[in-house]
Amino acid sequence: MKRRDFIASTLAVSAGLASAPAQGADENKAARDYYELRLYQLTNGAKVKLMHNYLREAAIPALNRMGINPVGVFNTVVGPISPSLHVLLPYRSLESVATLEERLRDDAEYVKNGAEFLNAPASDPAYVRYESSLMKAFDCHPRITAPPKGKRIFELRTYESSSKNYNLNKVEMFGSGEVDIFIRSGFHPVFFGEKLIGERMPNLTYMLSIGSIEERDKAWQAFSSDAQWKALTASRKFSSGPNVVNITNYFLAPAPYSQV
């Protein structure tokens, strides 16, 4: 019931956006999330703990003080280069993305609590690298929706398209029922992002949550046999492609202190 209310309200929000004049950047700012998704490459050893301590004690509290909330931290369960950490930051504007580092450095508590991580010597850094991408939330799901705490796994999915038009066609398909079908099939949708900056573009990335991998397999079965899904894939509008040419998916587990 709660989820349905949420969908109804987000649909109302996106309908309002569509009728707003093109110069509605300020409204967009308030109505929509922008996501930075980082993949930290780690190496086994003591530095993994340092990374987690930094995120839990310094970074997340500082991000929350800026209004960046909820922050997701996930371990890779199925996917490349473990140990690695996926960190998801929901922003309310692109200016906020641009000024993040500067604002963190101005935050005395962050600098103090993160000192060991931030001052790690070049010869012994806390992590190897991270790669990041930047996304704009879909109209049909403009804000991140964290699942209830407790036992949960996450599936992170990236859909590549051969052109921007096919990418936008697929975004529209999500808003034309696909997200509703996820919910009906038992998934908890977390976020949906059209890629603005990143690798292997054009693409989109989204995240689903569910209690376990077994439940996840069942939910995908329900999804693929859903009558509305069959109608959607057969509709003229969404079958001219393929609008998706390649898919990457990972299973992720939340860190104990993850806010998503």
Next chain:
Amino acid sequence: MKRRDFLASSLAASASAGMAYGEPAAEGQGRGSAGPGQGREFYELRNYQLHRGPGVQLTNDYLRDAAIPALNRAGIKPVGVFEMLVGPQSPSLYLLIPHPSANSLLTAWERVREDKAYQERGATFLDAPASNPPFVRVESEFMVAFETHPRITPPAQGPRVFELRTYDNATKKANLTKIKMFNTGEIDIFKKVGFHPVFFGEKLIGPRWPNLTYMLASESVEDRNKHWAAFGADPDWKKLRSTPGYSDDEIVSNITNVLLRPAAYSQV
């Protein structure tokens, strides 16, 4: 002389930008600190990975006839387009887009897509079937200009080659130290030895963070080699690099460089 004037005016611009800058408070996220903002450009750098065949021509036609004119109409200029001369995976094209603000990353492309002439002139590229795409993939990254070089400075049109250099750093602290080193002398030495600096960007979003990317122009590869030799022998450079904390071992962990030549229609 012209370059000195430019430097002086850009320093003045960044000094005032620090004071004028204030992010509108968006649900507690903005708090008007001095930082990237007015006066400092943002760079979207795209790499179009191509395969030999008609897609190369189609992508060039699209950029020249549809994308760049539409970006210019949206107030974005100069737009640089570069071909790989020395580096991996030719053919590929780099597209360098200077944005006046971070939000322009969103609004500029929205305006481009709403531009009728863009849709008409770019139709073959934009509506290409999935079975026959003009390009393979696009990789992109997003940067904010250094304070001392807040705007892109294209070299004069004519014979020119470009070197695009990315410096990886072991930590963000090392990254900021290296940027400080550029800001306190290294860029001036580039100019002194004959390079034409084009842009300097602190990476915000992209692969292999933390890092920075910058671009130098020379008239030819031979000139480029001479400039680097002069740079290496420059007394100011020798002094700067021997400053405690400024050695490569401490602040640069890895360098990637490619040589590029401008497309005939490049505005940089």
